[in-house]
Amino acid sequence: MRLKIGAVGVGALSVALIASGCSKTTNDGGSDEKADSKVQAGAISYDAADNKGPAPAVDGATKGGTFGVFLPDGFEHLDPARNYVNTQQLAALLMGRSLAGYREDGKGNLKVIGDLATDPGTDVNKDCKTWQFKIREGVKYEDGSAVTAADVAYGVARSFSGDLSEGPHYIQSWLADSDDYNKTYKGPYNGGGDLPPGVTVPDAQTIVFTFAKPHCDMPYAATLATTTPIPKAKDTKTEYDRHPFSSGPYKIKSYQIGNSMVLERNTNWDPNTDPLRTAYPDGYNFTFTLQADQIAERLVADAPADQAYMAWANVPPAQLPKTTTAGVKERVSQGPSQFVWYYGINTQRIKDVNVRRALNYALDKDAVLKSIGGTAAGDIATTLLSPTVAGYQKYDVFNAPATGDVAKVKELLGTTTPPPLVLAYANTPRRAAQAEAARKSFEAAGFKITTKSIDPTNYYTEIGRKDNPYDLYLAGWGSDWPDAGTVIPPLFDGRKITPTGNNNWSYFNDDTVNAEIDRIQGLPDAAARQAGWAALDQKIMKDFAPVIPVNYDKDYMLHGSKAGNVFLSDAYGYPGLTNVFVKQ
Amino acid sequence: MSNTTADPGPRSAGDDAILPDAVLPDLASLDVPKVPGGPKAFVGRSPGQLAWIRLKRDRVALASAVILVVAMIVALSAPLVQRLTGISPTDQFTDQLTDFGALPVGYLGGISGKHLLGLEPGLGRDILMQLVYGLRTSLFIAFAAAAISTTIGVLVGVVAGYARGWLDGVINWVIDLALAFPFLIFALAAIPVVENRFFTARDTIPASFRVGMIIATFAVFNWTNTARLVRGQVISLREREFVEAARASGAGTAHILLRQLLPNIWAPILVTVSLNVPAFITAEAALAFIGIGVTEPTPDLGRMIYNSISYISADPMYTFLPGITIFLLVLAFNLFGDSLRDALDPKSSR
Numbered sequence: 024m025r026l027k028i029g030a031v032g033v034g035a036l037s038v039a040l041i042a043s044g045c046s047k048t049t050n051d052g053g054s055d056e057k058a059d060s061k062v063q064a065g066a067i068s069y070d071a072a073d074n075k076g077p078a079p080a081v082d083g084a085t086k087g088g089t090f091g092v093f094l095p096d097g098f099e100h101l102d103p104a105r106n107y108v109n110t111q112q113l114a115a116l117l118m119g120r121s122l123a124g125y126r127e128d129g130k131g132n133l134k135v136i137g138d139l140a141t142d143p144g145t146d147v148n149k150d151c152k153t154w155q156f157k158i159r160e161g162v163k164y165e166d167g168s169a170v171t172a173a174d175v176a177y178g179v180a181r182s183f184s185g186d187l188s189e190g191p192h193y194i195q196s197w198l199a200d201s202d203d204y205n206k207t208y209k210g211p212y213n214g215g216g217d218l219p220p221g222v223t224v225p226d227a228q229t230i231v232f233t234f235a236k237p238h239c240d241m242p243y244a245a246t247l248a249t250t251t252p253i254p255k256a257k258d259t260k261t262e263y264d265r266h267p268f269s270s271g272p273y274k275i276k277s278y279q280i281g282n283s284m285v286l287e288r289n290t291n292w293d294p295n296t297d298p299l300r301t302a303y304p305d306g307y308n309f310t311f312t313l314q315a316d317q318i319a320e321r322l323v324a325d326a327p328a329d330q331a332y333m334a335w336a337n338v339p340p341a342q343l344p345k346t347t348t349a350g351v352k353e354r355v356s357q358g359p360s361q362f363v364w365y366y367g368i369n370t371q372r373i374k375d376v377n378v379r380r381a382l383n384y385a386l387d388k389d390a391v392l393k394s395i396g397g398t399a400a401g402d403i404a405t406t407l408l409s410p411t412v413a414g415y416q417k418y419d420v421f422n423a424p425a426t427g428d429v430a431k432v433k434e435l436l437g438t439t440t441p442p443p444l445v446l447a448y449a450n451t452p453r454r455a456a457q458a459e460a461a462r463k464s465f466e467a468a469g470f471k472i473t474t475k476s477i478d479p480t481n482y483y484t485e486i487g488r489k490d491n492p493y494d495l496y497l498a499g500w501g502s503d504w505p506d507a508g509t510v511i512p513p514l515f516d517g518r519k520i521t522p523t524g525n526n527n528w529s530y531f532n533d534d535t536v537n538a539e540i541d542r543i544q545g546l547p548d549a550a551a552r553q554a555g556w557a558a559l560d561q562k563i564m565k566d567f568a569p570v571i572p573v574n575y576d577k578d579y580m581l582h583g584s585k586a587g588n589v590f591l592s593d594a595y596g597y598p599g600l601t602n603v604f605v606k607q
Numbered sequence: 608m609s610n611t612t613a614d615p616g617p618r619s620a621g622d623d624a625i626l627p628d629a630v631l632p633d634l635a636s637l638d639v640p641k642v643p644g645g646p647k648a649f650v651g652r653s654p655g656q657l658a659w660i661r662l663k664r665d666r667v668a669l670a671s672a673v674i675l676v677v678a679m680i681v682a683l684s685a686p687l688v689q690r691l692t693g694i695s696p697t698d699q700f701t702d703q704l705t706d707f708g709a710l711p712v713g714y715l716g717g718i719s720g721k722h723l724l725g726l727e728p729g730l731g732r733d734i735l736m737q738l739v740y741g742l743r744t745s746l747f748i749a750f751a752a753a754a755i756s757t758t759i760g761v762l763v764g765v766v767a768g769y770a771r772g773w774l775d776g777v778i779n780w781v782i783d784l785a786l787a788f789p790f791l792i793f794a795l796a797a798i799p800v801v802e803n804r805f806f807t808a809r810d811t812i813p814a815s816f817r818v819g820m821i822i823a824t825f826a827v828f829n830w831t832n833t834a835r836l837v838r839g840q841v842i843s844l845r846e847r848e849f850v851e852a853a854r855a856s857g858a859g860t861a862h863i864l865l866r867q868l869l870p871n872i873w874a875p876i877l878v879t880v881s882l883n884v885p886a887f888i889t890a891e892a893a894l895a896f897i898g899i900g901v902t903e904p905t906p907d908l909g910r911m912i913y914n915s916i917s918y919i920s921a922d923p924m925y926t927f928l929p930g931i932t933i934f935l936l937v938l939a940f941n942l943f944g945d946s947l948r949d950a951l952d953p954k955s956s957r
Contacts, residue, residue, distance in 0.1 A: 316917050339917055340708055340709055340710075340728065340729060340921075341728070341917035341918040341919075341920075341921045341922070342917070342920075342921065343707065343708035343710075343921070344708060344710065344920075344921045345920065345921070347707075387699075387701070389701060390699055390701040390730075390731070393701050393704050393706075393709035393729060393730075393731065394709065394729045394730050395709075395729070396708055396709055396729070397704070397705065397706045397707050397708055397709040398706045398707045399707050399708055426701075426702075443811075445808070445809050450898055452913065452914050455902075455903055456729050456730055456903075456914070458903070459697075459730060459903040459904055460699060460701075460730055462903075462904065463697060463699055463904075473809070473810070473811040473812075474902075474903065475808060476898075476902065492807070492808035492809045493808070493809075
């Protein structure tokens, strides 16, 4: 999944000129969590005890109260077919149940278990081609009617529609056996049936997916909102974003798009049918109108009205010093997320691998990271895969110091003059500063760099055009589930390149790599796949260097003193909502 | 089409014959040296000299003039400052920033012997050099825009005021049209479009082009004030006897416009310029806030303030230094402009 590029804006100026300017700033760091490279243990659990409701109780949790979330942008989509941004996915978990889900305890244990289904999917013939899910008995919508397998199938069917194309397309592509998933079947709005190809519903509680090729990741794909049930009678097509029909513990009480959303209990939800959600608060408030610095300031202040709120926005660099004092630092959730930031090198223009290697040596990653807040914002990256991805192996093919290695650049380039390069960036203060740091370090190494600003709302659209006129641009990518199969194929499979909407930002296309991707995806054993991806990660960087890994993204988010059980979700990167509570 | 501008009355440089009556009482009360016990000695002075004397006596004018001269010297000698300190404005001293939060290490935003005003958080650039070069950008844009818009305004205003009839009508209509355009929205729309017109996505847009665009935008929107002012002055002067006399003695239009009328209206023009410059400095800073100001890596005071605002509590010096620089600059210009008006136009003085 992508990460918003302009995540930090500058809000209203708060007059808080305190005496901190007279104290000495030292470099002993504010981050207590030093060794925070954790690896996601993404286990799929078929254990009956794990898959049984109700969800395990949280120590010290109490029922009641209203929990709040501050976030700087409104949700673009809550429609399950269009939901591909982590904040929206986390919010949607309160209102919609997909076939499977992640159980997390905040200590790094991550299990995929059945959510709507009784287990995370049965591989009927042990060939990863036929997956059967049994819907739990007694799951009800907000109007009291029962959730059926046909509703899940209908939800998948409508996600084939071209009007609802913003969501993930794993299951659709697997069913259609093509990346161009809606070429023949275009969903029920465009004359198609209510059952997508390859999906059968033998009875009201059973749904079966049949794929042409083995897809052993189906339990993970089933956690995406794509498999959320939607009754056909309640489908409002593109209007569904405004009011998803709830199958979860909460339903929408009021929703003003881009302003606020209030959730209240769905009284028809039965905790005994749900192994994932404790649903302690009586309701949730989402406030979309505050900027990141305002959010940070309010949560640092911890006024009574804000104590049961948490932030879905990283603390901006300027506010970081305030979060290291006692009373505040306990309320910071920090740690690595699954996102990695890269400088994509447009390989259509920069064909010489030595120039790409030289660019890797030239970049002063330390300066580029400091320009966005230093270790609070991330750790310096050398690999394509994030440390959170299962099977991640640490390596550094260049072994350059974090500040770059100008001598090595000169050695690699020899007498060849590097071509003048264009570095594009999203026009926000944060990204402009980062681009300037990068420009300076490339130029110090002898490259001629032109920087170009792009409107932040169009940024990914612009760099995703195959014929974009730029050479270098920053992009962030995170795994959709802790498996490299959701990182390397979307980013480096050259056969997926289309005229627009690319995620292969370096437009890298190499037959040996493509063949290796196919080979690894066909491996039946998860451990062998993980080892394969890790080796391919290293091979791509060593032989082709199509990107410059910049930093592993880190989250640093505040919550109020009455927000209980807040921790960063390993699956989604941000703090989750399903098991929080309001301290009484 | 009425003349709404205040008419300070005609004055002529060095022509005693048409010295206006209004100046005389002032002359007696203000500018005659009073020798205690002795007879009053009358000294003949031109209005220009009188204004200069009044200006010199004004302590506010003196103080603001000193600030302005220092600022201009610093801006002009920026490369010299760079040579003295050995630091370029784009040099990044990231090793002197903390790993967590990237704030400058040390007191008051990293002030040290090498970095007299400290470092920028994040990028670690030297604030002194950013200010020196930022001052250069701001002053250049403000002066160039003021010069261009005043030149256009004076020419158009003189022509409109003197021409009467349809030409005056047309010019007035154009002025009204120009005034109806919202400045910020136009700048926001025009600057990127023009850049795309002249440069492809891969071209390096020279910093001078953006600067030129900003100057041109200011000029396009600000000549109207000067033009209206000058037109009003010219209308009130064109029927005066000295113009009649010049015309009677066979002077051409050019002579009347440039030699008879223009010398009589230079005072209000000068005041307009002195008040336009600080207005442009703040307007240029404002452009940075909507993302169409001077772009990185050209140092710019407005962008520096915009970037520093969020650091007001973490690193107050970073916000304070560019803020106080632009504040002093604009205040000095405004006070100097006021003093200049008082000196040139005694009728309006306290």
